[in-house]
Amino acid sequence: MAVNENRPVLQFAPFQSAVDEGFWQKLSSLKLDTLGIDQSPISITGFYAPCSHAQVSNHLTLLAESLPSDPSEQLSSPVLSRGNRNRCPVPGILYNTNTLESFHAIDKQSLLKAESKKIWEDIRSGKAEEDSALLSRFLLISFADLKKWSFHYWFAFPALVLDPPATLVDLRPASQWFSVEEAESLSAACNEWRNSSSTADVPFFLVSIASNSRATIRHLRDWEVCQGDGQKVRPKSLFAFFEKFILFLFGLYDPCHLPNNPGWPLRNFLALICSRWNIEKVRFLCYRENRGFADLGLSLVGEALISVPQGRAAENGVCLGWRDPQFVPNAVGWELNRGKKVSRCITLAQSMDPTRLATTAADLNLKLMRWRALPSLNLSILSSVKCLLIGAGTLGCQVARMLMAWGVRKITLLDSGRVSMSNPLRQSLYTFDDCLNGGDLKAKAAVESLKRIFPTVEAEGVVMAIPMPGHPVPTQEEDSVLEDCKRLEDLIASHDAVFLLTDTRESRWLPTLLCANTNKIAITTALGFDSFVVMRHGAGPLGFTGDIKDEAESALSAAMGDLSQTDRDGGRRLGCYFCNDVVAPIDSTANRTLDQQCTVTRPGLAPIASALAVELLVGILHHPDGILAAGEFASDSESSEQPLGILPHQIRGSLSQFSQMTLVGHSSNSCTACCSTVVSEYRKRGMDFVLQAINHPTYLEDLTGLTELMKSASSFKLDWDYETDDDDNVVEI
Ligand SMILES: [Zn+2]
Structure with a gap:
């Protein structure tokens, strides 16, 4: 049929997109946690529903559940519960790029062509009649700037172009088209279709109204049935025959509210009607609702003329038509942004809770490490490991900060001291204000400082002194010291890793x-003047007995315990801080001048040593043998198979040698x-044992045989290291 130049061309209201914040949030975590630098396209699902308001169109909406939980299952769309009347699914594809440059460089035309080809193939194969959701597809290209929480994006709703275009014969509110009886029956049929879970989200359908005014709605796949008993007759002539007796319409959920334009989904529907059923005069129903019910005043009925497009895509002058199997119609559909062909950008940083923003941003650098440098980085073990820091001085402050940098979120600081005027310059968690009025308790001030740095850190401060051998306890204080011992025992039992960061050996x-x-796990850091x-x-030597009451609290510790019992005999245990000593710890501050009592060290030493201590913990947590891992040397090229490199037992360094x-x-x-x-x-x-060790200087040496050892050693006049200790500033090493 020739196009009548006097008839207006049928014009469609473009689809509009709306993206829920949850979608961007889920995309961000998907990108950080799973996708990394992978730019493969992801199958996503958009949702729309018939227009439900006289002044507002419905949008194609993306929600958090539009994204798949596991994008590696590329072939399957997100698992969705079907049958939601307000969420008709639309299959889509997301191209999320790694850089803004590649976002802008995307070849949008070829993407659109590829997507419209899918629609065309689904129409030709009949798949679109089986599942009419396939008639509408969409494309989303995006770049997620995870540092600024801004998202650049652009939607396309591919629509096959009819050439020549459809012309409009008539377009009216549906209520003006039907008789009262027909309208009533049609409304009832539509409401039933919309309320049945098997059809509520099926957006394209067939409507027939019999001569007795009774309306029936059917699936597209029932096209043949509509033609009468499914007889294999040429549809075109059959349709003409039936048209005399029944009113026949092609129905669709119309997201558009405009009184003079049908919505975008009609475009591909017309392409299907034209190419599959060969119909030239199409009567369509743009179904719209009000308050959840059919609204025929808002809904439109239109009549359009379409002719099978001949196509103009010939490369060599030969005109290819829609019946040519190689032919793919042109498509349009990139969404305009306020009338312009530009992408959109949304920034969520301001709308997000700053604490939450800080949490997400804090993990950013760590998660980025997993993209390339360290894919096996275990952030969940880091965020769940409970660290106890004994000592909140120069080392404690620095270790706490380094732990937070690595994503450790559970930190307990133990200290009995107060912040003094000499502290803030070296002890990085304190400021001048903490020193006023006699000084705040370090354990408390440090926790407040950590929370100021990172509000969601789970930091706790414990104010207590550590009972020490060589510092005898007067009888009247015994109870409180024993209480401290018990408390320390509980604290260690309820943590996974302990840092020993005090300034005395004992x-x-x-x-x-x-x-x-x-x-x-116990990690010791000790400083001399210029060495650490x-x-x-x-x-431990005996394995984990499991008689600690807080055992269940810490799965990590339990796992370490199991490991210890099964593998302990495999090799020699690594030593502790005291293993090389031939004297029991004594009061190292007695008879010492001020520079000997305080740890007088080069200022760069504590940050270096603290950072190494934390790196050591991260190494242990990532080593398959954990606490039992053998000590490795820097030259151990064979044993450095772990992603983080070797896991040494001890690191000794000297600033005087920079070694x-x-x-x-x-x-x-x-x-x-x-x-x-x-x-x-x-x-x-x-506790009896502990008290005895504290009160009797030689008890530990007697118990362990050190006394005997020293006696026999002195008879050989050997030059023991400990003899020089008293004259050496480097008391802790
Ligand atoms: Zn030891």
């Missing part, structure tokens, strides 16, 4: 023993803190 003894008893040692203690070395020291059978004699005795006698 204050590390009890925590070392308690960690050896429960197989907790950082070491991880080996597993650093890795060492391995095995556990000593006469260690005053971790040997089996000491741990067994502690298990047997508990």
Whole structure:
């Protein structure tokens, strides 16, 4: 049929997009956690519904559930519950680029062509009649700027172009088209279609109204049935025949509200009607609603003339028509942004809760590490590991900050001191204000500072002193010291890793023993004037007995315990901070001048050593053998198979030489803190044992045989290291 030049061309109201914030949030986490730099297209699902308001069109909406949970299952669309009347699914495809440049460089025309080809193929194969949701597809290209929380994006709703275009014969509100009886029956049929879970989200359908005014709605696949008993007759003539007796319409959910334009989905529907059923005069029903019910005043009925397009796509002058199997119609559909052909951009940073924003941003750098540098980085173990920092001074402050940088979120700081005027310059969590009025308690001030840096950190401060050997306890204070011991025992039991960061040797003894008893990760950092040692203690000598009441609290510790029992005999245990000593810890501050009592160190030393201590913890947490991992050397090229590199036992460094070395020291059978004699005795006698060790300077040496050892050694006049200790500033190493 020739196009009548006097008839207006049928014009369609474009689809409009709407994206829920949840979609961008889920895309962001998908990008960070799963996709990384992978730019493969992702199958997504958009939703729309018939227009439900006289002044507002419905949008094609993307929600969080539009994205698949597992994008590796590229072939399957997101799992969705069908049958939601307000969410007719539209299959879509997302191209999310890694850079803004590649976003702008996307070849939009060829993407649109590829997508419209899918629609065309589904029409030709009959798939679109089986599942009419396939008639509408959409494309989304995007670039997610995860640092600024801004998203650049552009939608396309591919529509096959009829050439020549459809012309409009008539377009009216449906209520003016039908008789009262027909309108009533049609409304009832539509409402039933919309309320049945099997058809509620089927957006294209066939409407027939019999001569008795009774309306029937059917699926597109029932086209033949509509023609009468499914007889195989040429549809065109049959349709003409039936038209005399019944009113026949092609119905669609119309998202558009405009009184003079049908919505976008009609375009591909017309292409189907024209190419599959060969119909030239199409009567359509743009179904719209009000308050959830059919509204025939808002709905439109139109009559349009279409002719089978001949196509103009010939390369060599030969005119190809729609019947040519190679032919794919042209398509249009990139969404305009305020009338212009430009992409859209949305920034969510301001609308997000700053705390939440901080949390997301904090993980950003860590998650980015997983994209290329460290794919096996285990962020969940880092965020769940509970760290106890004994000492909140120069080392404690620095270790806490480094832990947060690595994504550790559960930090307990233990200290009995107050912030003094000399502290803030070196102790990075404190400021001048913390020193006023006698100084805040370090444990409390440090926690507040951590929360100021990162509000969602789970930080706790514990104000208590560590009971120490060589610092005898007067009888009247025994109870409170024993209480402290018990409290420390509970604290260590309820944490996974313990950092020993105090400034005296003897204050590390009890925590070392308690960690050896429960197989907790223990990391010691100690400073001299210009040298440092950082070491991880080996597993305990007796395995984990599981008699600690907080055992269940910490799955990680339990796992470490299991590991220890099964694999412990495999190799020699690594030593602890006391294993190389031949004297039990004593009061190291007695008879010392001020520069000897305080740790006088080069200021750069503590940050270096603290950072190494935290890196060591991260290494242990990522090592398959955990606390039992053998000590590795810097030269161990064979053993550095772990993604984080080698896992040393001890790192000793010197600033005077700007040098650093890795060492391995095995556990000593006469260690005053971790040997089996000491741990067994502690298990047997508990606090009595601890009290005796604290009050009697030689008890530990007697118990472990050190006294005997020294006696025999002195008879050989050997030059023991400890003899020089008193004259050496480097007391802690
Ligand atoms: Zn030891």
